[in-house]
Amino acid sequence: MHLLVINSGSSSIKFSIFASGTHSPGSLYEGEVSGIGSGHATFRFHGSDRDQPSRTIQADDPVEAIGQVVAAVTQPGIPQIDAVGYRVVHPGAKLDSHTLITPEVLHQLDHAVAFAPLHDPSAIEIIRDTMASFPTIPHFACFDTIFHHTMPETASTYAIPLEYRQQGVRRYGFHGLSCESIVTEMREASVYLPRRMVIAHLGSGSSVSALLDGRSVDTTMGLTPTGGVVMGTRPGDLDPGLVLYLLRQMQGDRTQAFRAVENLLNHSSGIAALSGLPNDMRSTRKAAAEGNTSAQLAIDVFTRSVRKAIGSFAFLLGGLDAIVFTGGIGEHDARSRAEILAGLQPLGIILDATLNDAEKSARQNELWRISASNSSTAIFLIPAKEDWMIARHVQCMLGDS
Structure with a gap:
C-alpha cells in the first residue's frame, strides 16, 4: 500500500x-x-x-x-x-x-x-x-x-x-510526533534509550520536553503552541497580567482587541520582535556578528530561555542522562546548541566542540553524538521524522481497521 x-x-x-x-x-x-x-x-x-x-x-x-x-x-x-x-x-x-x-x-x-x-x-x-x-x-x-x-x-x-x-x-504539549519519532529512532537503532532525557525541538516554533523511560512527563508548551520558550514570532511564557495589559492597550471593540493581541502574540513577537528582523535565525546571527545589538539580544533571550528549560527539567528528573537537539535550529545551528549548553558543565553536561561543529555531510549517522567523552550526560543531534511517524501510525490504524 x-x-x-x-x-x-x-x-x-x-x-x-x-x-x-x-x-x-x-x-x-x-x-x-x-x-x-x-x-x-x-x-x-x-x-x-x-x-x-x-x-x-x-x-x-x-x-x-x-x-x-x-x-x-x-x-x-x-x-x-x-x-x-x-x-x-x-x-x-x-x-x-x-x-x-x-x-x-x-x-x-x-x-x-x-x-x-x-x-x-x-x-x-x-x-x-x-x-x-x-x-x-x-x-x-x-x-x-x-x-x-x-x-x-x-x-x-x-x-x-x-x-x-x-x-x-x-x-x-506539542511537537509530540517529533519527540515520538526520536524515541522510536533511538530504540530501533539499538542505541541505549536514556532513562532521563530532554528533547529540545528548536525551530520557528520551539519546545523542550522532559522524558522518563521514553515517556513524556513535562513539556514547555501548554494549552496552545504559543507558550514555553521564546520562539521565532511567539513570545513563550508571559505574565498573564501582561496579556491583560495588551488587551487594554488595543483599539476597537472586544473582538478587534482580541484579534489584535492574538496576532501580536503569534506573529509579531519572539526573536523577530526583539531583533526587528525577519523570522530567520541565520540572518539574525549574521546581523549580530555585524554589530546589531538588537539581534544579539534576541539570540541571547532565546538561548537563555531554552537553557533555563533544560536546567529546570534536569532538576525535575533528578539529573539528565541525555539531551537531544532537533528541529531546524536544533539540527542545523551549532552556535545555538553551544550557547544553550554554555554554563551547564556543573551539571555534567559537556559539549565536544569539534563534533558539534561537524557539517551534516561529515556525520557518520543520523543519531550524531556531540557530547565530550567526560560528559556524564549524552548529547545527541537527531533529525525529527514527523512524516515517518505519521506513516507508521497510519499503517498501524489500517491494520486495525
Whole structure:
C-alpha cells in the first residue's frame, strides 16, 4: 500500500508518499509548498525517479496549495494512493488518540480551532479538500499532543477554576510526533534509550520536553503552541497580567482587541520582535556578528530561555542522562546548541566542540553524538521524522481497521 502524509503549517505544506512495509514504512517521494499566501509561493517535488527543481506557483491559500499537491501525487508514474495521514496540531478536548477521520471527528476538529487558531483552521481546510479529491480511501488524523498524554496530572493541570478545566483547558504539549519519532529512532537503532532525557525541538516554533523511560512527563508548551520558550514570532511564557495589559492597550471593540493581541502574540513577537528582523535565525546571527545589538539580544533571550528549560527539567528528573537537539535550529545551528549548553558543565553536561561543529555531510549517522567523552550526560543531534511517524501510525490504524 502507498500512504500520502500531509504535514501542514500556517504557511507551508510538506508531503510525502510512503510504501507501507511489514515493519516500517519507507519514503518514496517528498515535496513541499512554501510561502503560501505570500504572493511568491514555491513548490518542489522529488523522489528516486524524479527530481523536479523548485518553481514558483500560485498558492494564495491552503486550498490552492493542496490542489498543487494533489496534482503532483496523481500524475502518471506515481503509485496510487491508498490512504492519507495528516498532522493536526490540536485535537481539542474530546479526541484523545490518532484516529480515522469521520464526520464526527471533523466536527470535533472545528471545535478545536479555539485552542489552536494559528494551525488548525488551515489543516481542517486541507483535510476537507483532500478528502474530496480522494473520496474512496481512508483518511487519518495524527495529533501533536498525543505523545504528551503520559504527563502526570500535576504537570497538565492549570491552577484555574474547575469550570474552565472541565472545558478542556489544560496543558496539552506539542511537537509530540517529533519527540515520538526520536524515541522510536533511538530504540530501533539499538542505541541505549536514556532513562532521563530532554528533547529540545528548536525551530520557528520551539519546545523542550522532559522524558522518563521514553515517556513524556513535562513539556514547555501548554494549552496552545504559543507558550514555553521564546520562539521565532511567539513570545513563550508571559505574565498573564501582561496579556491583560495588551488587551487594554488595543483599539476597537472586544473582538478587534482580541484579534489584535492574538496576532501580536503569534506573529509579531519572539526573536523577530526583539531583533526587528525577519523570522530567520541565520540572518539574525549574521546581523549580530555585524554589530546589531538588537539581534544579539534576541539570540541571547532565546538561548537563555531554552537553557533555563533544560536546567529546570534536569532538576525535575533528578539529573539528565541525555539531551537531544532537533528541529531546524536544533539540527542545523551549532552556535545555538553551544550557547544553550554554555554554563551547564556543573551539571555534567559537556559539549565536544569539534563534533558539534561537524557539517551534516561529515556525520557518520543520523543519531550524531556531540557530547565530550567526560560528559556524564549524552548529547545527541537527531533529525525529527514527523512524516515517518505519521506513516507508521497510519499503517498501524489500517491494520486495525
